[in-house]
Amino acid sequence: MFDRRIRPLLTGLLANHSAVALLGPRQVGKTTLALELADERGATYLDLEREGDRAKLGDADAYLASTAGRLVVLDEVQNAPELFSTLRGVIDDRRRQGKNDAQFLILGSASPALLRQSSESLAGRIIYLDLAPLDALEVGGEPTGTTSLWTRGGFPLSFLAADDANSLLWRQGFLRTYLERDLPQLGSRLPTEVLRRLWTMLAHLQGSPLNTAKLAANVGLDGRTVNRYLSLLVDLLLVRSLAPWTANIGKRLTRSPKLYVRDSGLLHALLGIADTETLLGHPVVGASWEGFVIENLIAAAPLFSQFHFFRTSAGAEIDLLITLPDHRRWAFEIKRGANPRPSRGFYQACDDVQADARFVVYPGEERFPLGSGTEALALAAAMTLVSTG
The missing domain is CATH 3.40.50.300 (P-loop containing nucleotide triphosphate hydrolases)
Known part of the structure; x- marks a missing residue:
């Protein structure tokens, strides 16, 4: 298949x-x-x-x-x-x-x-x-397939469903299985609805730095319980905790990890997003695209690569920093809009971490230079580049 x-x-x-x-x-x-x-x-x-x-x-x-x-x-x-x-x-x-x-x-x-x-x-x-869900190269790398993959996610039965409605039904059933069977078998003592609220809150906060106190307050749990269940979702490869790059460069850095629901289709099911048209008008669209691109780039990276984000208190930021096995650092900014020009903070962040290559991943198809050693390219092209190191 x-x-x-x-x-x-x-x-x-x-x-x-x-x-x-x-x-x-x-x-x-x-x-x-x-x-x-x-x-x-x-x-x-x-x-x-x-x-x-x-x-x-x-x-x-x-x-x-x-x-x-x-x-x-x-x-x-x-x-x-x-x-x-x-x-x-x-x-x-x-x-x-x-x-x-x-x-x-x-x-x-x-x-x-x-x-x-x-x-x-x-x-x-x-x-x-x-083994991660299907990625953009595995489904062909074409824009139409990539958009469908982003909307439906990479679980094969969701991606291959006859239509968006059936895809959403499959994902809702998948989530229910984890909530009602798998998590309780692993020792969960929380009611199903509490677990669902926690997972849904993570979806609303897609790509945000972890704030345990905020999460706990929103779902009515204590911080220790929230951290325990977050760790469980990370262990089950359903949530990614992307660690910050924290080398001593003499600047104040964000040190909390950023959390992502790893499969974009599950993210959309948690938020009740049924199709691409609804997704494009939803407030989570930018964070959803960012998480989708990050998961695909990580899936394409060579074995033993390391993955971080970078952010300073002054606003310098890299969405994904990949350290390849030979220790080269590749910096990625992820843009959902048609204009792929990065922010000034991205250039500053690349200087801070001494990035060896700089890229902006956007939904277009062309690859072109943006100046200051930075290139704009499509997701499939970025994945191919990363996979070959």
């Missing part, structure tokens, strides 16, 4: 590591990608939400011994946390036999329980990879 750009990286990791964990929200495409690889490799696939597949692991040691030499895909593995200690033993036994090829592809919805169990039992034996 879609060629996921992460696939070559995943294939390479499977060739060099005993266990790889592919993490991401539900319905993001983890199982589809894993099944494609499983078919190619003759792998064994187990869905641990199915009673029959869980029963096969009643004697996990014996079952996994019978799969020696084959890749085993374990889906929704957070449903069987006791399995991790068995996986550790199997991996170590095979390593002693000189077999270091891929043994397990572990899929999970990035629950804290999954991360904790795997980090304790499989430390030094597993590598993690996040």
Whole structure:
């Protein structure tokens, strides 16, 4: 259906590591990608939400011994946390036999329980990879497709829905599943409506620096509780906490992270935005576009890149600062309007951080210089540039 750009990286990791964990929200495409690889490799696939597949692991040691030499895909593995200690033993036994090829592809919805169990039992034996929703290059990079992706978000079933109404219905159901099932399973004791108010408040504050006291006051919770649930949404890869760049440059800097609902389609569902026409007239349109572009640029960046924003009290600001693996710093300003000229504060901020390259991402299609070493370019072009470093 879609060629996921992460696939070559995943294939390479499977060739060099005993266990790889592919993490991401539900319905993001983890199982589809894993099944494609499983078919190619003759792998064994187990869905641990199915009673029959869980029963096969009643004697996990014996079952996994019978799969020696084959890749085993374990889906929704957070449903069987006791399995991790068995996986550790199997991996170590095979390593002693000189077999270091891929043994397990572990899929999970990035629950804290999954991360904790795997980090304790499989430390030094597993590598993690996040699968994000569809990005602009994966859907073709054309303006029409990018606009639809921005409006509907990157969950495949939302993006591919027959029309905007059905897409919105899917996203509303997705949110309800997390609120009524997944979050309570992870220990949430708050009423569903309180959690929904918190999530909706985050949507209204898209791209704003974290103000715990303001959030807590708006949803009627204490600050500690708000921080705990924010951390949970970040762990589930549903909310991004973008950290500030805070090197000592002798200026007063913003030090609170900026929060974004990561998928633009979920953001719009939380705000009741049904289509592109409504979105373009909504007060959140600028912040929505900013978050959408940030997520796409991060998805395109090479492994081991680092991501920050930069802001001084005097108004100098960079929306996204990418530090590439070779330590070059690329600064991005994100503009929704037709005029992509950056603010004076962007130029000052680039000087402050000693940016090696400066770009303005805007909805147009042309690439052209803006002066002072800055270029304007479309999102797809920016992603291609970032992906090649």
